[in-house]
Amino acid sequence: AGPLPPAAGLEDGDRLKATAVASGKGLERGGAPAGPASQDPPPSGLGTNKLYLADTYRTETPAVVVEVEPVPESGDLKVILDKTVFHPQGGGQPADKGVLSFPGGEFRVSMVKEDRSTGLVFHFGSMGSGSGSLEAGTEVDARIDPEWRSVCSRLHSAGHAMDAAMTALAVSGLTPTKGYHFPDAPYVEYAGTLAAEEKDSLQERLTNELQSIIEKQVPSKVVYLSAPEVLELCPGANVSIFPEGAMIRVVNVGGCWCPCGGTHVGNASELERVTVTRIKAKKGTVKVSYEVTGCMSKK
Ligand SMILES: [Zn+2]
Numbered sequence: 001a002g003p004l005p006p007a008a009g010l011e012d013g014d015r016l017k018a019t020a021v022a023s024g025k026g027l028e029r030g031g032a033p034a035g036p037a038s039q040d041p042p043p044s045g046l047g048t049n050k051l052y053l054a055d056t057y058r059t060e061t062p063a064v065v066v067e068v069e070p071v072p073e074s075g076d077l078k079v080i081l082d083k084t085v086f087h088p089q090g091g092g093q094p095a096d097k098g099v100l101s102f103p104g105g106e107f108r109v110s111m112v113k114e115d116r117s118t119g120l121v122f123h124f125g126s127m128g129s130g131s132g133s134l135e136a137g138t139e140v141d142a143r144i145d146p147e148w149r150s151v152c153s154r155l156h157s158a159g160h161a162m163d164a165a166m167t168a169l170a171v172s173g174l175t176p177t178k179g180y181h182f183p184d185a186p187y188v189e190y191a192g193t194l195a196a197e198e199k200d201s202l203q204e205r206l207t208n209e210l211q212s213i214i215e216k217q218v219p220s221k222v223v224y225l226s227a228p229e230v231l232e233l234c235p236g237a238n239v240s241i242f243p244e245g246a247m248i249r250v251v252n253v254g255g256c257w258c259p260c261g262g263t264h265v266g267n268a269s270e271l272e273r274v275t276v277t278r279i280k281a282k283k284g285t286v287k288v289s290y291e292v293t294g295c296m297s298k299k
Contacts, residue, residue: 047119049083052096053222053249056153056263059146061085063100065138071124079107079123079134085144088114088121092179093156093262098144105131107140149263151295156181157220157265158210158274158292159188161254164218165209166190168255171202174286175236176258183297187289194281203276206288210274213254218268221252233257 051058063081071078079100086109089095095112106128113122127134134140159179166174174190194202224247227239233250234257242248251260254268265271273293280287 047115048081048121050121051083051085052087052263053261056149056266058085059098059149060141060143063140063142065100065134065136065140067136068134074124076110076124076126077107077134079109079125080120081123081140081142084121084123085142086112086121086123087144087149087152087263088112090114091156091260091262092159092181094152094182096144096149096152098142099128100134100140100142102132102134102138102140104133104138107131107134151183152181153263153265154271154292155183155186155295156262157253157268158186158271158290160251160256160258160260160264161210161213161268161271161274162188162206162276162288162290163258164213164254164256165206168209168213169202169205171198177285183295185289186291187287190286190288191284192286193284194279194286199279199281199286203279206276206279207274210254210271210276213268214271214273216268218253218255220254220264220266220268222264223250224248225250230259234259 051061061083063083065079066082067080069078070076081100086096086098087093089112096109097112098109100107100109100123107123107125108128109123109125111124113124114120115122156179159181163176166176171194174192174194176188177191178189180187180189225233227242227246227248230237230239230248230250237259239248239259248259249261250257251262251264252258253264271292275291275293276288277291278287278289280289
């Protein structure tokens with residue numbers, strides 16, 4: 001396999017760059033956002049049907065190839081499906097990896113990206129040796145690596161739990177700005193400053209608060225809201241990045257609401273153990289590094 005396709009690197013770490021779903025009509029909800037009837041996205045008809053938004057634990061789906069295009073720079077292929085379980089890289093979360101298998105062989109997916117203007121999900125990769133060709137109309141079985149999905153979901157969800165722990169500890173003046181949820185050295189970053197005496201004790205207090213959230217087994221929630229509703233729930237959220245009138249996906253992991261298009265654990269208990277390993281405060285940013293049991297890559 002050649003190098004990754006252009007622009008396949010870490011696109012951005014902005015956790016607020018969440019998923020919006022254009023919708024002709026408002027999402028019907030029974031009451032407060034805390035009690036949604038369904039985690040399914042509202043129907044949009046735009047782009048690839050993204051099954052990972054509705055179910056973190058779904059690892060496989062039959063799908064139909066819509067388009068196959070060569071990527072000359074890398075020698076890879078770019079495949080578009082009608083629906084997918086593959087989560088694209090973005091919001092600080094790595095892409096899923098896996099295979100599209102079909103009677104003629106196998107296509108190995110090594111990178112997944114979303115075109116935000118069209119909502120299409122691109123599966124980049126190469127054919128397995130001896131495989132026949134993949135073309136529009138081919139029926140495939142799309143399967144992600146379930147262990148890698150679990151690692152990505154847990155690392156990413158721990159970032160949300162960190163925000164929840166910060167809120168619970170009433171650490172004031174910090175605004176979450178960036179998250180990096182890869183297994184080599186995950187961290188979340190906040191804009192703001194910390195008093196020296198607060199910083200010294202924060203590492204231990206955060207780790208303890210995270211453990212408390214995990215032991216309370218806080219269930220995760222997903223709702224779709226209009227921009228004004230998002231601002232009510234998450235004051236300060238940057239809703240200007242979403243198309244006007246779109247329903248915005250907002251998640252609650254560990255007790256904290258945040259617009260997000262990632263995959264999340266269903267319950268904070270699945271995080272098992274999150275340890276804050278380092279807090280670095282410099283020039284108006286506070287970087288909190290952490291580890292999640294069973295998720296770390298060897299250095
Ligand atoms: Zn998220």
